[in-house]
Amino acid sequence: MQVKEFAEKCSLTVLSLPNGEREIKGGYVGDLLSWVMGRAKADQAWITIMSNQNIIAVAALIDVACIILAEDVQLEENIIENAKAKGVNILATKLPAFEAAKLLIESE
């Protein structure tokens, strides 16, 4: 499913969507950035509660389809701008990571 379709279907908040047509192929849940970099695969949706600037570089480098911020985590405006500039899609939800993962699984 495309990132923009997933956001719409599951009523997720769109924070950054420069590449909404990207296909999501599975997901990965994690907050330790090096762990995520070692384990997550390209084109997955990455569910996290980390909200610092480094998540943008990590997402760009591992080439995930999108970041899904769980638990109503807020992002600073300059981080959102950086994501848009680097082509990183970010969706957000009030749901915990477990529930966000369920949405992902149900939409596969």
Add this chain to the structure above:
Amino acid sequence: MSEALTLHFDVNGEDFTSAGQASVRFKKNMRELGVDPEIIRRASIAMYEGEINMVIHAHGGCADVEVTEEAITITLSDKGPGIPDIAKAMQEGYSTAPDNIRQLGFGAGMGLPNMKRYTDDMKIESTVGVGTTVTMRIDLPK
């Protein structure tokens, strides 16, 4: 590509939030060269981990990249404190990163193991009190 292409990046040790700039630029350079996306992904993650290490432990450093028809070679050099026990540093989960770095999601003890995981060869030369040089090679398909 008959001659080696070389790139040089300075890694600023003062600003942790901007760490990764060299790796992201490197990734863009490799894309423009038409390198296979999975190889770019591996090389840029390895370089990012190295960049983060230099920012956390060594107040920055520099990254030199050489691209030939056979391989991408990334050399990360710093004048930091050095690594007293390289075998220990290579263990997954072992980290000497301070708490403020852990709060940002780093310091999981996965940096050097990831660099080894994503490259075809990795060498660490380190002298305590002098600095560390990490050389990584990613082979390119013939």
